[in-house]
Amino acid sequence: DTEVTQTPKHLVMGMTNKKSLKCEQHMGHRAMYWYKQKAKKPPELMFVYSYEKLSINESVPSRFSPECPNSSLLNLHLHALQPEDSALYLCASSQDGGGADTQYFGPGTRLTVL
Amino acid sequence: ELKVEQNPLFLSMQEGKNYTIYCNYSTTSDRLYWYRQDPGKSLESLFVLLSNGAVKQEGRLMASLDTKARLSTLHITAAVHDLSATYFCAVDYGGTYKYIFGTGTRLKVLA
Numbered sequence: 001d002t003e004v005t006q007t008p009k010h011l012v013m014g015m016t017n018k019k020s021l022k023c024e025q026h027m028g029h030r031a032m033y034w035y036k037q038k039a040k041k042p043p044e045l046m047f048v049y050s051y052e053k054l055s056i057n058e059s060v061p062s063r064f065s066p067e068c069p070n071s072s073l074l075n076l077h078l079h080a081l082q083p084e085d086s087a088l089y090l091c092a093s094s095q096d097g098g099g100a101d102t103q104y105f106g107p108g109t110r111l112t113v114l
Numbered sequence: 115e116l117k118v119e120q121n122p123l124f125l126s127m128q129e130g131k132n133y134t135i136y137c138n139y140s141t142t143s144d145r146l147y148w149y150r151q152d153p154g155k156s157l158e159s160l161f162v163l164l165s166n167g168a169v170k171q172e173g174r175l176m177a178s179l180d181t182k183a184r185l186s187t188l189h190i191t192a193a194v195h196d197l198s199a200t201y202f203c204a205v206d207y208g209g210t211y212k213y214i215f216g217t218g219t220r221l222k223v224l225a
Contacts, residue, residue, distance in 0.1 A: 031211055033211075033213075040218075040220075041218075042202055042215035042216060042217060042218050043157070043202075043215050044215075045212060045213060045214070048211040048212070050211055055211050056211055056212055090156060090157070092157075102147065102159045102162050103147070103157075103159065103213065104159065105149075105156045105157040105158070105159075106156060107155070107156045108155075108156050
């Protein structure tokens with residue numbers, strides 16, 4: 001099974017809402033990633049978890065809060081977002097993240113902030 | 115600051131033609147990745163290049179890496195319409211968990 005799943009596929013939220021994005025993989029990968037991708041732009045790294053610990057936070061605003069409850073699951077909690085946060089949010093996983101690893105991407109959650 | 119640049123940014127080509135996409139990066143790395151993204155879809159891994167001189171081929175696509183020149187190429191042979199997509203290269207920055215993506219090349223193959 002080389003699949004990374006993400007839910008929901010689409011999300012529309014107001015600026016005062018709290019919502020969460022979910023990502024799951026069952027490949028035994030120990031590194032998991034959140035990317036943000038705006039239209040016609042490359043993915044931008046947001047967070048990296050390695051062995052369930054936050055390894056990289058690319059100066060992401062605190063209205064985005066990642067969580068890695070276990071090695072298969074990655075969440076992104078959203079609160080008080082701005083319209084400019086509307087984007088495709090991609091989750092990825094790789095073997096152990098120590099480099100030389102192919103990343104497997106989920107289908108993404110398309111987020112619209114009103 | 116690590117920069118990863120691709121050219122061209124846009125490429126429109128006829129079926130049956132050959133072309134090359136270039137990926138330049140600004141710092142030392144011997145690991146480079148190529149991905150494909152169809153419109154509205156996620157990213158699909160195409161190639162992983164792990165050393166200087168590495169060459170990988172799959173179907174009509176061939177990727178190579180020259181770490182001394184900090185350059186990777188993605189060569190398309192006898193293009194077909196199904197290859198229409200956006201292609202990204204990505205560099206593994208300093209052996210960390212940090213992958214930096216190139217600007218992307220939007221390829222359109224005309225029948």
